[in-house]
Amino acid sequence: MKQAAVFLDRDGVINHDHGYVSKVDDFEFIEGAIEAMQQLKKAGWLLVVVTNQAGIARGYFSEQQFLSLTEWMDWSLADRGVDLDGIYFCPHHKDYGSEDYRIDCNCRKPKPGMLLEAAKELGIDLTNSWLVGDKGSDLLAAKNAGVSNRILVKGQYPLKAEELQLASSQVSSLKEAVSIILQDER
Template identity: 55%
Template sequence: MSAGQGVRAAFLDRDGVINVDHGYVYRPEDVTFIDGVFEACRHLQSLGYRLIVVTNQSGIARGYFTEADFHALCDWMRARFQEQGVTLDAIYFCPHHPDKGQGEYRQQCDCRKPAPGMLLQAIREHGIDPARSLMLGDKGADMQAAAGAGVGRRILVRSGQTFSPEDAALADEIWDSVGDAVSRVQDEG
C-alpha cells in the first residue's frame, strides 16, 4: 500500500485520555469517563478515523488483575461507547513490565510504550497510514511510541498524568482533554 492510501486512525491511550486514571482500573465501577470523550470519538469517527486504543496495562504484570479481568472491562467499555454511537475499532494492550512483572509478564518487550509495537501492529492489521493519523496520550511515553510508529500528529492531553517540559516537547500539540478534538480536528477531505 503506498503512502496516503491507508486509512486514518486516532490512537488513544486509555487511562488519562478515555477514563480518569484512578490507578490500575479493571472494574466497571471504577471507570469515570473523561468529559467529552464520547463526543470527541463520535466526531473523529465521523471524519473517517479508526478508533484504536493502545494501553500499557502493567497491573496484569504486577498481579493486580488478570487478562480476563482486562478483557471483561474492555467488553464493558465497548458497550458503553456503542450506546453512544461510537465503535472502538480495536484495543491493543501490553501486559508486561520489565522490572515489576511476575512470571511470563516480567520481560522487556516491543509493545510497552514508549516502544511503538502496539501502534505498528495496529498499522499493519488495519491498513493505517500513520502519517495521516494522530495519537492522543497523557505521557511522554505515548508521544515516543507515536513518533516511533511514524504517527503524523502527536497530541498530549492534560486530563491524565502531570507531564514534564521534556514530555511536552515530544508533542505537536497540547490540549486540555480528548474533548478538544471536536474543535481541533477538522475534515481534511
C-alpha cells in the same frame, strides 16, 4: 488504500485515571470523551485504543479482568455509536510480575509495538494519523511509530521539557483534541 487513524490512550484520555482501573465500578468516562469519539467516527476516522496495563504484570488484576472491563467499555461505546476499530494493550513490565509478564517487550509504550501492530492489521497510514495521550510515553511511542501528529492531554502527570516537545499540541481534554484534528482536515 491505507486509512488514517486516531490512536487513543485509555486512562486519562477516555476515562479518569484513578490508578490501575480494572472494574466497571471504577471506570468513569471523562466528560465529553464519548461525544468527541462520536465526532471522529462521523468524520470517518479509524479509532484505535492503545493502552499500557502494567497492573496485570504487577498482579493488581488479571488479564481476564482487564478483558472483561474492556468488553464492557467497548459495548458501552458501541451503544452510543462509537465502534472502536481496534483495542491493543500491553500487559507486560520489565521489572514486575511472573515470567509470562516480566519481559522487556516491544508493545509497552514508549516502544511502538502496539501502534505498528494496529497499522499492519488494520491497514493504517501512520504518517497521516494522530495520537492523543496524557504521558510522555504515549507521545514517544507515536514518534517511534512514525505518527507525527501527537496531542498531549495535560493531566495529572508531570512531564519533562523534552516530553512536552514531542507534542504538536497540548489540550485539556479529548474534546479539545478532536477540535484540532477536525480543523486540520480542512
